[in-house]
Amino acid sequence: MEPRIETLTPERWTDLFQTAERLVAHLEMRDSYAVDEAEFADWKAGRAVDPGDREAWWEPWWHGAIAAAVARGVSVRRARIVSEPVTEYIRFEHAVTYTNVEAGEEVRWLPRRLASDLVLPGNDFWIFDDRLVVFNHFTGDGDALGNELRDEEAVVELCSAAFAQVWERAMAHEKYRLT
Template sequence: MSSSVPTFAEMISKCTRSAVHLEMRDAYAVDYEKGPFADWKRGFRHDLADQASWWRPWLDLMQETASRGVVVRRARIVSEPVSQYTQFLYDGTFTNVVAGEQVRWLPRRRASDIALPGNDFWLFDERVVRWNHFAGDGTAGDKEVTEEPAAAKLCADAFEAVWSRAVPHDQYEIR
């Protein structure tokens, strides 16, 4: 990551109204042999009642952000039937919701006529875009930030179009 790009925590701490995140990949690079995804594949599932076992710094950040009145929304465009990785994300999304995020899912076939940016992104206060670049194998690449009005408008319009069609997390059924 370039040193000129602020950290995500720095960017969201300056956010005053809204932070939206659009995810469009069916898998992101993870360690398939160890870690949370491997544990999930072996049958581990978080227990809603045991918050201490799954709460993590990301959730602290989201809870703090939401408590400041910032509306945090995440939309995921997914292929169906979903990938194993998407199923893993779905099973753990209740943690994001508990922390204050609103999450929706949109089957990819229902997104065909939406003009989408070429990359996943975060959009802060409808004006600052943080692009998330990934390699073909799903590993994270450099981050890029722009305040270009046309890019912010593209992201805002795309996100709202996805959001309006997407299914709230508690209503989405994995296929």
């Protein structure tokens, strides 16, 4: 079956976070994403955004949706599986993860060498309350192609189990040291 790929709007993402009741979990497994984005180019050029200048980096629709979910008691977790030594893009992600943490996410990192015996889906995903999976599709270069929404029990169970195993093995953002 060919997946139905669509691009979720900020309003749709916000709605997903607003309807979450317990847990929103995100698993990232790529070593680079959208490497031509301006924020990455600025970081590479030494023009990183000041973490203290919240207005410069806070995206009200994205960070606001996460913060609102966390304020309602929803746990928002992000786990990243990364190759080591890490890519330049992962160094950038690590440097800007303060935005995720400030919004209320718990973030953990798992070196890929520690994930070899895990059963993982083929794409990054978000899972909402063990009821809906949103797969993220990318080109080989890391550009976003869109999202695929799935609610079949077997798909939800696979992603829930995969995330739980990664989360258990991964280390907290503040403890993970880049190699």
